Amino acid sequence: MGQLRTSPPPPQAAELQSWTLADAADLRGLRASLSESLTRHGLVQGEELDEVPGLVALVATELASNALRHGRPPTIVTLLASDDCFILDVADHDTTTVPRTGDAGALDSGGRGLQLAESLSLAVGWYATDTTKNIWASFARRRPD
Structure with missing residues (x-):
């Protein structure tokens, strides 16, 4: 099992x-x-977000599901930019x-x-405050050139 890097998200990000x-x-x-929310806040210089909302929603669901299953409630999901x-x-x-990446096999029902x-x-990274353990993931806001 691997360990995620310990690092808060970029400080200049706005909620x-x-x-x-x-x-x-x-x-x-x-x-x-x-x-x-991603669609509403995501248009940068008139560009479309392509698959970004779907990817973020999928990762949010997975991370929130892990937090609900293995953490202590409530789970708080925050979108920043x-x-x-x-x-x-x-x-x-x-x-x-401490969050760890699992060694899930092809037939395992969880751990991914x-x-x-x-x-x-x-x-992807994680950090702790006095009251919470936070896992974050970042996604490109613009399409690569």
């Missing part, structure tokens, strides 16, 4: 929206609202554990959330 989740039933609403990227920050209230985040995002 766009935040969601508080109590249980897995809240994940469907998160996906819909997150996609809408800097000039060139969106940042997804997922917090739970279990500050005693962090692996998925690492493969679909620009960067």
